[in-house]
Amino acid sequence: MCSDTVRPDDAADAPDYRDTLNLPQTEFPMRAGLPKREPGWLERWARIGVYDRLREKAEGRRPFTLHDGPPYANGHLHIGHALNKTIKDVIVRSHQMMGRDARYIPGWDCHGLPIEWKIEEQYRAKGRDKDEVPVLEFRAECRDFARHWVDVQREEFQRLGVTGNWADPYLTMDFHAERVIAEEFMKFLMNGTLYQGSKPVMWSPVEETALAEAEVEYHDKESPTIWVKFKVAEPTIFIPEARQGDAMPLVNDFELADDLEDAYVVIWTTTPWTIPSNKAVVYGKHISYGLYEVTDTPEQCWAKVGERYLLADKLAEDVFSKARLIHGDWKRLRGVGAAELEGLSLLHPLAGAENSNCEWDAPRDFRAADFVTDTEGTGFVHCAPSHGMEEYELYRDLGMLSEVITYNVMDDGAYREDLPFFGGKRILAAKAKKGDWEGDANKAVIDKLVETGGLLARGRIKHSYPHSWRSKAPVIFRNTPQWFAAIDQAVGDGQDQNGKTIRERALTCIDQVGWTPKSGRNRLHSMMENRPDWVLSRQRAWGVPLTCFVKRGAKPTDPDFLLRNKAVNARITEAFEAEGADAWYKEGAKERFLGTDADPEAYEQVFDILDVWFDSGSTHAFVLRDRADGSEDGIADVYMEGTDQHRGWFHSSLLQSVGTTGRAPYRNVITHGFTLDEKGMKMSKSIGNTVAPDDVTKQYGADILRLWVAQSDYTGEQRIGPEILKGTADSYRRLRNTLRFILGSAVDGTPEVAREEMPELEQWVLHRLAELDAEVREGYAAFDFQGVLRAVFDFATVELSAFYFDVRKDALYCDGDTPRRRAARWVLELLYQRLTTWLAPILVFTMEEVWLERNPGEGSSVHLQDFPDTPADWRNEALAEKWGKLRRARRVVTGALELQRREKVIGASLEAAPVVHVSKEIAAAMTGVDFADLCITSDVRVTTDPAPAEAFRLPEVADVAAVFEKADGTKCQRCWKVLPDVGTHSHPGTCARCDAALGAA
Structure with a gap:
């Protein structure tokens, strides 16, 4: 033993070796301070032009385009917006870093009711009448309103770390966009699928316009329900082929059974206001019916002793109970078959009423219909074809629409002024009282039925009912002249590779698209299979008009009803490109557009505006097709929106695209679910359970919100709230600590170490990196961010922090320049390169901070990097199996x-x-x-x-x-291992390894 060695019992007197350890050194803070620091990174990205530099870097790469479904420019962002835009951002960033030219052009929907309604609210608050404001002035206010909110929302989206071409977004109100929307509409005009028809559509009396299904939401509503008596009339039969003018009922040879004279067919309805528009009653051929007679009545009962009623047998007892009759108050006389019913006609319950001006005196049609059931009601259905699609289609197919269509209900939901008894009565009130929109029409009808003896029973029912998602008011079905795109008529454009009609093309193209989740395909397919013709028109002022002209005096069915002229169309598109859609409303517009190609006196200009879903459905044309940074073939790689867009943007985009190009505008469609509170309840301002993105970024930072998105299964419903965000923040801290360790232990200039020179533990880490590289790329390519994050997060916090770092801290801190320590430091370098880039699409701010710790400089950014290539020979399954046993x-x-x-x-x-x-x-x-x-x-x-x-x-x-x-x-005293040789070396209180690391004394 050397004379200068120290014995073990002298170890307590050994010097403090802490300064000799290679402890992590980094300025990367443990506390992120994201709310204060994130805006600085946003300013930096804008200053160095990250998005534009990516476009330069990606020149020549295969393009990847996520087409942005446009939000409405009419208010601050909600949590659904944040979820939506974050998912899109992760998609775009990850595909860019996987070697694509990933473009993202944000856009806004600027036309239609959401904005027009806001301007009208401002008018009402000031006591102004919208109808008295010049249309161009009104449209200018709508444009200014939309422009303001585009600017507000743009800043709010950017605050979330969303990258894109924010300097040049697309707006449906841009002049070029309005030109293309009109141009796309005129393709329907020219290919023969556009027509004007009169049919029941969902109508908002409050907003005075037709609504699309996507503009409707369903809420519970309490409605009056009534059981009404239609008296059996003299035998008649309705023969459509034989009718002349209004002489529809023809006397039949059928002989009415004695016990059916003065009997009543009873119907049930939840819309009493439709009774004045009744034109028929229908029954089911396969339903068992009976003839019942009242034998006794209690007080306060509208049924009368001796009255006979035709009812479905399964429903008779329920009907009598609603009429306050009990067993013993009625009896079944006999069964009545379909053959006997075929010969009957009925009288309206208001027929012959005093001062009715014979409005309801004509017999009502009575026939079988497939849609009648005996599951509820009476087994008979009252038909007002002006207010119900099934009834409308029944009489359309019979060729009898002219006999059964009425125009009793005006735009504002009031009866026409000259309708006997009910003129001016409103279905909905002009303004809701404590959420109740009930007008006076239902009560007026019920009271009149009581007066004339036509009512058997009444009640109330709570049911799911369509409401306008803007005004929150109930809607009605109302027959109005509207413009439609026929989806079952051959499209005359020669682009028949996917079918001849819009429906055929849409159904074919759906199976050419990738769907995430897969259920999206079935949902849209079912909707396309069953949808009616597309209602294109709205009776409003803010939007792109239906740029067409109709011939005065011609019927919609006449071949020359619509003007189809290429020169006229060209003048319209030229004017719209220069002046926007306002050109349609300027003085002399008709003469200007018709020019010498058509006589202005012979044609009328259409002033309805296009359904706003046609606007957004056309975006593929003026964004993907027309922009230099659009898509090379006019098709997006991805459309991504909420699941409600199966009936909205996905739907209208597909209809519009197949109608004008013959193919779908997208290759992949991704949907996310709705966001609920922590308890799984729908968010509501009135309940106070909303979570605003701005509040989250102020408290935690946008990266915490983005982490919450990536942790969620976005294909289903997500939950968010204070406790969930707190848990997300805790996960973030764990990940941040892993990154901090890497930054402190891996320093610039770390020399590369060949894989075969590494200890097995480091080779195992390389194997895991190779596995993860494939998993990350596959996950991002499949839009599975939850899977990517779970894999990387578990690797970082479990396999690295809790295992590899835990094991290798000793070598990193205490070894000298050993092969083991050099290998560990090189592996840390490789981990740094991959973890920062793999997580950059999700944690955009934090990974930038991590990157700049090692790569400072004005032009440096992790978002200018690609995922690093990972050698295939890092994979070593045998080694992984061995280390699985060791662990x-x-x-x-x-x-x-x-x-x-x-x-x-x-x-x-x-x-x-x-x-x-x-x-x-x-x-x-x-x-x-x-x-x-x-x-x-x-x-x-x-x-x-x-x-x-x-x-x-x-x-x-x-x-x-x-x-x-x-x-x-x-x-x-340096590494804290307990070993027999401690104190036997030149440095006091050390083991052999530490003594060697300290070098010569």
């Missing part, structure tokens, strides 16, 4: 040591030197591995001898058991 064995040892810590036998694992009993297979896996280092113990003895009964075991690791033993020796 299982390690779990048994750490479990045994944890028990000793709890019992305060030891304070740290380095005080232990356990005996580990293993199978021969596990022992073979330990060959060449320092298992003590792996278990973070000072020593370990491995044996294949049978384990004693008291040994610690884990049920899931059957071939490993551990017996605790204390380490023999003295604690090294």
Whole structure:
């Protein structure tokens, strides 16, 4: 022993070696401070022009285009917007970093009711009448309103870290966009699918316009319900083929049974206001009907003794109970078959009423219909074809629409002024009272039915009912002249590769598209299979007009009713390009557009505006097709919106595109679900359970919101709230600590180490990186961010922090310039390169911070990087299998040591030197591995001898058991291992490894 060596018992006098350790050194803070720091990174990205530099870098790459479904420019963002735009941003960024030219052009929907309604609200507050404002002035106010909110929302979206061409977004109110929307409409005009028809559509009396299905939401509504008596009339039959003028009822040879004279067919309806428009009653051929007679009545009952009613047998008892009749008050006389019903006609319950001006005196049609059931009601259905699509289609197919269509209800939901008894009565009130929109029409009709003896019973029912999603008022079905695109008529454009009609093309193209989730395909397919013709027109002022002219005096069915002239169309598109759609409303517009190609006196200009879904459905043309940064073939790689857009934007875009190009505008369609509060309840301002994106960014930062999005399964419903966000922030801190360790331990200039020169542990990390590289790329390509984040997060916080870093801290801190430490530092470099880029699409701010710690400089940014290539030969399945066994064995040892810590036998694992009993297979896996280092113990003895009964075991690791033993020796004052040789080296109180690291004394 050398004279200057120190004995173990002198270790207490050894110097403090802390300054000799290679502890992590970094300025990367543990506390992120995201709310204050994120705006600075946004300013930096704008200053160095990251998006434009990416376009330059990506020149020549295969383009990838996510086409933005446009939000309405009419208010601050809600949490659904944040979810939507974050998902899109992750898609775009990840595909860019996987080697594509990933373009993103944000857009806004600027036309239609959402904005027009806001301007009208402002008018009402000031006591102004919208109808008295010049249309161009009104449209200018709508344009200014939309422009303001585009600017507000643009800043709010950018605050979330969303990248894109924010300097040049697309707006449906831009002049070029309005030109293309009109141009796309005129393709329907020219290809023969545009027609004017009169049919029931969903109508908002409050907003005085037709609504699309996508503009409607369903809420519970309490409605009056009535049972009404239609008297059996003299036998008649309706023969459409034989009718002349209005002489529809013809006397039939059918002889009315005696017991049916003066009997009543009873109907049930939840819309009493439609009774004045009744034109027929229908029944089901296969329903069992009976003739019932009232034998007794209590007080306050509208039924009368001796009255006979025709009712479905399954529903008769329920009907009588609603009429306040009990068993013994009525009896069934006999069954009535469909053949007997065929010969009947009926009288309206208001027929012959005094002062009715014979409005309802004509007999009502009575026939079978497939849609009648005996599941509720009476088994008979009252038909007002002007207010119900099934009834409308029934009489349309019979060729009898002219006999059954009425025009009793005006735009504002009031009856026409000259309608007897009910003129001017309103279905809905002009303004809701405490959420109740009920007008006076239902009451007036019910009261009149009581007066004339036409009512059998009344009640109230709570049911799901369509409401306008803007005004929140109920809607009605109302027959009005509208413009339609026929979806079952051959499209005369020669683009028949996917079918001849719009419906055929849409159904074919749906199966050419990738759907995430897969259920989206079935949903849209079912909608397309069953949808009616597309209602294109709206009776409003703010939007793109239906740029067409109709011939005065011509009928919609006449071949020359619509003017189809290419020169006229060209003048319209030229004017719209220069002046926008306002050109349609300027003085002399008709003469200007018709020119010398048509006589202005012979034609009328149409002033309805296009359904706003036609606007957004046309965006593929003026964004994907027309813009230099659009798509090379005019087709988007991805459309991504909420699941409600199966009946909205996905739907209208497909209809519009197949109608004008013959193919779908997208290759992939991705949907996300709705966001609920922590308890799974729908968010509502009135309940106070909303979560505003601005509030989250101010408290936590946008990266926490983005992390919440990536952690969620966006294809279903997501939940968010204070506790969920707190948990997300905790996950973020764990990940941040992993990154901080890497930054502190991997320094610039770390030399590369060849894989074959690395210890097995480092080679195992490379194997895991190779596995993850494939998993990350596949996940991002499949839009599975939750899977990507879970894989990377678990790797970073479990496999790295809790295993690899835990094991290698000793070598990194205490080794000198050893091959082991050099390999570990090079692996940290490789981890840094991959973790920062893999997570950059999700945690855009944090990964930029991490990147700049190692790569400072004005033009530096992680978002200018691609995912680094990972060599295939890093994969080593045999090594991974071996280290899987070692990690299982390690779990048994750490479990045994944890028990000793709890019992305060030891304070740290380095005080232990356990005996580990293993199978021969596990022992073979330990060959060449320092298992003590792996278990973070000072020593370990491995044996294949049978384990004693008291040994610690884990049920899931059957071939490993551990017996605790204390380490023999003295604690090294530098690395804290307990070893026999401590104090026998030149540096006091050190072990051989630390003595060598310290060098010559």
